[in-house]
Amino acid sequence: MKRSLHRIAPLALAGLVLAEPALAQEAAPAAAEAVGGGTAYIFNTLLFLIGGFLVMWMAAGFAMLEAGLVRSKNVSVQCLKNIGLYAIAGLMFWVIGYSIAYPGFEGGYFGIANFPYAMQGVGEADTGTGYSVASDWFFQMVFCATTASIVSGTVAERVKLVPFFVFVTILTGFIYPVIVSWEWGAGWLDAMGFSDFAGSTLVHSTGGWAALMGALIIGPRLGRYAKDGKMAVFPGSSIPLATLGTFILWLGWFGFNGASQLAMGTVGDVSDVSKIFVNTNMAACAGVVVAIIFTQLRYGKADTTMALNGALAGLVAITAEPLTPNVGMAIIIGGIGGALPVIFVPILDKLKIDDVVGAIPVHLMAGIWGTLAVPLTNTEVPFVAQITGVAATGIFVSIVSALVWFALKATIGLRPSEAEEMAGLDLGETGIEAYPEFTRTT
Amino acid sequence: MKRSLHRIAPLALAGLVLAEPALAQEAAPAAAEAVGGGTAYIFNTLLFLIGGFLVMWMAAGFAMLEAGLVRSKNVSVQCLKNIGLYAIAGLMFWVIGYSIAYPGFEGGYFGIANFPYAMQGVGEADTGTGYSVASDWFFQMVFCATTASIVSGTVAERVKLVPFFVFVTILTGFIYPVIVSWEWGAGWLDAMGFSDFAGSTLVHSTGGWAALMGALIIGPRLGRYAKDGKMAVFPGSSIPLATLGTFILWLGWFGFNGASQLAMGTVGDVSDVSKIFVNTNMAACAGVVVAIIFTQLRYGKADTTMALNGALAGLVAITAEPLTPNVGMAIIIGGIGGALPVIFVPILDKLKIDDVVGAIPVHLMAGIWGTLAVPLTNTEVPFVAQITGVAATGIFVSIVSALVWFALKATIGLRPSEAEEMAGLDLGETGIEAYPEFTRTT
Amino acid sequence: MKRSLHRIAPLALAGLVLAEPALAQEAAPAAAEAVGGGTAYIFNTLLFLIGGFLVMWMAAGFAMLEAGLVRSKNVSVQCLKNIGLYAIAGLMFWVIGYSIAYPGFEGGYFGIANFPYAMQGVGEADTGTGYSVASDWFFQMVFCATTASIVSGTVAERVKLVPFFVFVTILTGFIYPVIVSWEWGAGWLDAMGFSDFAGSTLVHSTGGWAALMGALIIGPRLGRYAKDGKMAVFPGSSIPLATLGTFILWLGWFGFNGASQLAMGTVGDVSDVSKIFVNTNMAACAGVVVAIIFTQLRYGKADTTMALNGALAGLVAITAEPLTPNVGMAIIIGGIGGALPVIFVPILDKLKIDDVVGAIPVHLMAGIWGTLAVPLTNTEVPFVAQITGVAATGIFVSIVSALVWFALKATIGLRPSEAEEMAGLDLGETGIEAYPEFTRTT
Amino acid sequence: MKFIIAVIKPFKLDEVREALGGIGVAGMTVTEVKGFGRQKGQTEIYRGAEYSTNMLPKVKLEIAVADDLAGQAVETIQQTASTEAIGDGKIFVFDLASATRIRTGETGETAL
Amino acid sequence: MKFIIAVIKPFKLDEVREALGGIGVAGMTVTEVKGFGRQKGQTEIYRGAEYSTNMLPKVKLEIAVADDLAGQAVETIQQTASTEAIGDGKIFVFDLASATRIRTGETGETAL
Amino acid sequence: MKFIIAVIKPFKLDEVREALGGIGVAGMTVTEVKGFGRQKGQTEIYRGAEYSTNMLPKVKLEIAVADDLAGQAVETIQQTASTEAIGDGKIFVFDLASATRIRTGETGETAL
Numbered sequence A, B, C: 001m002k003r004s005l006h007r008i009a010p011l012a013l014a015g016l017v018l019a020e021p022a023l024a025q026e027a028a029p030a031a032a033e034a035v036g037g038g039t040a041y042i043f044n045t046l047l048f049l050i051g052g053f054l055v056m057w058m059a060a061g062f063a064m065l066e067a068g069l070v071r072s073k074n075v076s077v078q079c080l081k082n083i084g085l086y087a088i089a090g091l092m093f094w095v096i097g098y099s100i101a102y103p104g105f106e107g108g109y110f111g112i113a114n115f116p117y118a119m120q121g122v123g124e125a126d127t128g129t130g131y132s133v134a135s136d137w138f139f140q141m142v143f144c145a146t147t148a149s150i151v152s153g154t155v156a157e158r159v160k161l162v163p164f165f166v167f168v169t170i171l172t173g174f175i176y177p178v179i180v181s182w183e184w185g186a187g188w189l190d191a192m193g194f195s196d197f198a199g200s201t202l203v204h205s206t207g208g209w210a211a212l213m214g215a216l217i218i219g220p221r222l223g224r225y226a227k228d229g230k231m232a233v234f235p236g237s238s239i240p241l242a243t244l245g246t247f248i249l250w251l252g253w254f255g256f257n258g259a260s261q262l263a264m265g266t267v268g269d270v271s272d273v274s275k276i277f278v279n280t281n282m283a284a285c286a287g288v289v290v291a292i293i294f295t296q297l298r299y300g301k302a303d304t305t306m307a308l309n310g311a312l313a314g315l316v317a318i319t320a321e322p323l324t325p326n327v328g329m330a331i332i333i334g335g336i337g338g339a340l341p342v343i344f345v346p347i348l349d350k351l352k353i354d355d356v357v358g359a360i361p362v363h364l365m366a367g368i369w370g371t372l373a374v375p376l377t378n379t380e381v382p383f384v385a386q387i388t389g390v391a392a393t394g395i396f397v398s399i400v401s402a403l404v405w406f407a408l409k410a411t412i413g414l415r416p417s418e419a420e421e422m423a424g425l426d427l428g429e430t431g432i433e434a435y436p437e438f439t440r441t442t
Numbered sequence D, E, F: 001m002k003f004i005i006a007v008i009k010p011f012k013l014d015e016v017r018e019a020l021g022g023i024g025v026a027g028m029t030v031t032e033v034k035g036f037g038r039q040k041g042q043t044e045i046y047r048g049a050e051y052s053t054n055m056l057p058k059v060k061l062e063i064a065v066a067d068d069l070a071g072q073a074v075e076t077i078q079q080t081a082s083t084e085a086i087g088d089g090k091i092f093v094f095d096l097a098s099a100t101r102i103r104t105g106e107t108g109e110t111a112l
């Protein structure tokens, strides 16, 4: 599904107040349901703005989730990484990212159009598109930031600030935009019929692959996997912050999925947004319940952090198609998503892939699952396109990410000294302890 | 006041763009004020969506408030209970809850209609109702979750996960929906003229009664009330988290009360929503100031936790009628609400009713106060109906809740072993310490 | 730029559905872009409501930021101050503040009109203004609270509750409203052509000057500046809470600046709101990146707290004119803002002005910078008016604030005893420890 | 004078303190510690990974007493703190060479 | 060698440390503790319930010193830490059988 | 019996504990402390202000051992905890007058 201006073209202002803007609806609506073109423009724009600020808020969610799941000696750096990556994403997406993501091609692989991206002038309205292009840009930008947030969680506690920020610069200025151009930007995947409504693959798997490459190339935290096969457990420093982060992300997801409808200027569109809200919510609910039941049955205790991961995995899973499932299917899709972290977190540990917050199961695996599940409820989407999209994203993002991580490793280096890592990155990288007054057990 | 589809019927799409949808207004508006049917539909739906995500966010508020007010050894379990109860509420309200809450009767006591509830199809609009039914369902669902959140705070630190979740399942799937059907579902209380705008009784008192029964049947925390009459104080583990939770709830309440106007597709409705915002805000302000002044005068110190409770009690009090009071009256209603926790928290302690977060004064008592205060500003509401509504809710919820709590006690048991409770529920129930690195005084 | 009812007058409901309400636009829009009067009314009101709740949420942001940056022994009091000041601001702005802020004069210095302010009646719409006056009032009230929040951060950890609350009462009931009346209330500064879109000067500098006077008159925290010139460092107790607070503020700022467009009932207005979102976001991004780079280069470490301050300073800087800059200029304005705390925090320390959270560089200095920068992108604004506005605000606020602080010092006293300050204000002022269970290093 | 170091289970603290007060012990100093001994920590699961916490939270009391009170103090602690379950802790007694009350400069048993 | 344990009021820590540095004490180990003694905690109100906190925050210093420095060290601590208000704390002195510097393995007074 | 107090670098804790277990030390009590000595803290920058943290986090072990194990225990700690860098810490040994196991009331070496 394209997400470019073309996607909205049919909604552009018609020449007549009473014109029929809701092409998506089967039957022609009665005149009573008609919404004037100017009004529809405002609604569409408002959807982007509300969706945009909700997704922006997810940056705080990632920050809190990660601050809660790393050890206290690395919390300040984790906070800094999160606010820094959002800022870099904003700047890079403006300088070049958006121009790569929406190059204006049809079915292409790579293109760039008009950069840096210019917004409209003061008081001007983009009546040709049916919404304000600035609102759309803002909504797109926060998605870009989300992708980067995913990476920071996995590679936490062991990568230095500067190489991390360099990676984010490339991810948000190049890697993510290229992937977006393939589908939402009307590129070759879109031409194939690939469908990823709000970005299970484009956003979440992209972040997940980049994170996985990071975890592999940077290596696990010191002392995490002993040579004798024993594994050290590094419990997160603050479960309430991790819980808060999850709730923030859940809230933000209403914007993430809901506003990905891209229009609410017709009664049909706003009804679809509502349906997306319900499905998004129910998938997360199911993810939580499944994770609780699974851990309770498997370990005799319900793991709080798995319940949090379950919510997020349910959300990621439904993101590829939050509209066509009925509620029952949304629950199933989200519930299966919720099982993935419970299953894959221990497996990653066996493979000695150190994913501090569980971002790989949550974003990569549930993202793949959600994308492959689209044809279950949306019969217009060819399964082969979904497979192709998943694979192509995986290959491109993994290769380019790996190259970048390796290049950083070979040049400025990725990790602090062992002593610095042991003492915590906060001391060496930012000099600010997160909780300077509390006596801590080391 | 009904809250069912019927409530909105007059707002349903008329056959004409320029039709007059704002029956609530006294004078017929000039043509200039008219809003087209499709546009009104979008506005109404949008109100539910915005209100819905704001109330969903209250789940995070309860989680943080409670995480801040329990002792650190029970924080992880409290977080898990809060995310779990929201998830269960979502699932149960879909499976059966909504069908009981809105059975389609007039003046009845119990009914069920079409379950599980089906949303509209993709691209379809519910033009017969004047808003998307999915948006309405979502808005109703988050209210259901709020009711359950109230309970978790009172019975914190001593009830096991599984019986708690079983109670929540019944509360959100049966008890709360029945109460809703009596009023918003056009049941017998509605027929009497009972009025509870956004749920001081239906939501807050219902949660409060269920919590009270829990507190009585589960009993106080170990060591809280010594035999010699002395009382142990268990200070909350994190005042900033409790403060954050209160601010989240306050924010969410704009959705809770504001969107309970149920429509903003006319100039009159959106103006009323605005008035509700102001009154809601001012009642909370008054609650804070009264609690600060009261504790300062009574104890020589202003109690932070009481100021937080005061804000919430002010909010609960105005919830039964946030529209008809002028600002002065809203301040009075909220201010009296704010005094209730200051007065009743010590009384509950004397009665050895152990309410960890003060949910009973805040939600039950301020809820009763607010409901009884409705006739002060809304002369159409008979006082006797309000009394009846308060009493009937109290009787039904208390009896059913007590039965459930007793049944759980008799079967799977409600409390962990003394040793487990002493060690903190986090260890025994979830195995995840909330703050594993911080040295704690026990 | 006026912000009074007059400002919107051109947008008031025209007598015709198809009338042209978007006078701001150069070219007359096609009929297709027209938005009916009633619809525009709802959009305008909705903008105030959304903006209002986002700015209300900033109160939580200040609370968390400050709770994170004070020492743990003062955290409960800081939380109490923050919720209390918001409540007082709400009450005072209703009793008298709004009446002073919008006295209905043209070009005046001081006036009062109809107090306390009455909202519209139930079901009534303020069709003469083009939006619900209650929504406008709410939006204005939360700005008033923001001003007070700024002060609490600077003077934290050493001023008693009661004098602080008395100061807030005067600030929100008198000082801030007078300043507002000069510009947004159509007073003499507005007549000069002074322009402060969303309040870099009116809100942020006003708070900043009041804070500066407080810091000077109350004096630094005990032991902060030794006689031998050495400075003690009092690190903040929780960096993740400070980070959370910053993200909350950032989110709220979309409401702060975006809704200061004051209308979104035309395609031009909503497009401008979108542009404001983008510029606001980009200024903050630039502030973060500049602060990170500056501290990294200057100290070899990137200071997390400076990155947070940088975001906020970027936001304050763009607040005076978030609409006319193109994205590049927004980045420059925000980026220079972000440099200010890095430069001025150490200078204030050299001057022994103890500003606990950096509110003076962030709100006062970046506020001045932003105000003076308006003519760079908005050529209609005379530089001399900007200088005059900055100076007049500084003089008036400083003098009145100083008088109030001195009066409080002379009467009830500003500071607790040395022993109480040393033990932490939490013990003496509220009796509630913020983190009672954690062992702390003193 | 003797100096007693007792490591006990945290939830026994109040009881022990009251019992000691009962026999005339005027003061003590308390520290949160982690204990390691025969008692094994639970095997915990964190995100699917088993681990055992063999450092268990304990409370350490330090009590200076006059010689003649020492025996009784040890006995009182032992009896009050015992739950007869593994991990109840230890009591160590030392000779104390001198004691000073900071406020007054008093030394010896009157300083306690 | 002697081993001094001093329990003092937390805000006196810096002063005491400096004073000890002045007389040649090279190092010390500091622990956050809770003290219980004659000084009674404030009666606090929490949510309308009175309670008294009789465990007060103190800081414990542990200092190994050569025999000839011990007396002076005790005196320095006593004088610096005293506020002449109740709860100022105690100083306990022990005989130290041996001391080892981990870095070098040195023992005896040179290890301090 | 002897009572050993060892102050070590925190990250050496696990290693030392295992080494001591290897020579038959059955238990110990561990406290988070701050150390002050020759090792100087880093000079830190906080919001543009330099400051030095000369209190460094350390871990204190308290270990009661039978007399004949004492020497070996000290040696083991010294060797395991040494990084040959400044700030490795100290080991202090005291005579222990008596030891009691709270659970059973046993005293003497069998109580350890």
Ligand SMILES: Nc1ncnc2c1ncn2[C@@H]1O[C@H](COP(=O)(O)OP(=O)(O)O)[C@@H](O)[C@H]1O
Binding pocket: D007, D034, D035, D036, D037, D038, D039, D040, D056, D058, D085, D086, D087, D088, D089, D090, F026, F027, F028, F029, F030, F062, F063, F064, F065, F101, F102, F103, F112
């Ligand atoms: N040799 C020792 N030296 C110092 N402390 C010890 C020693 N052995 C045990 N402890 C302390 O006593 C606590 C209880 O000891 P443990 O062996 O678990 O049980 P028990 O005392 O019942 O035999 C330990 O957690 C530890 O704090």
Ligand SMILES: Nc1ncnc2c1ncn2[C@@H]1O[C@H](COP(=O)(O)OP(=O)(O)O)[C@@H](O)[C@H]1O
Binding pocket: D026, D027, D028, D029, D030, D062, D063, D064, D065, D101, D102, D103, D112, E007, E034, E035, E036, E037, E038, E039, E040, E056, E058, E085, E086, E087, E088, E089, E090
């Ligand atoms: N017998 C004791 N053994 C160990 N520590 C003690 C003893 N008595 C007092 N202390 C410590 O000394 C502190 C001060 O003692 P307290 O009796 O309150 O005041 P003062 O030393 O001024 O008489 C206590 O808080 C406690 O930490």
Ligand SMILES: Nc1ncnc2c1ncn2[C@@H]1O[C@H](COP(=O)(O)OP(=O)(O)O)[C@@H](O)[C@H]1O
Binding pocket: E026, E027, E028, E029, E030, E062, E063, E064, E065, E101, E102, E103, E112, F007, F034, F035, F036, F037, F038, F039, F040, F056, F058, F085, F086, F087, F088, F089, F090
């Ligand atoms: N005289 C002392 N008494 C008690 N503890 C000491 C003493 N000197 C040093 N320590 C402890 O030993 C630690 C290491 O000492 P330090 O002088 O920094 O290094 P080193 O032991 O390598 O010479 C200190 O941080 C402190 O905890």
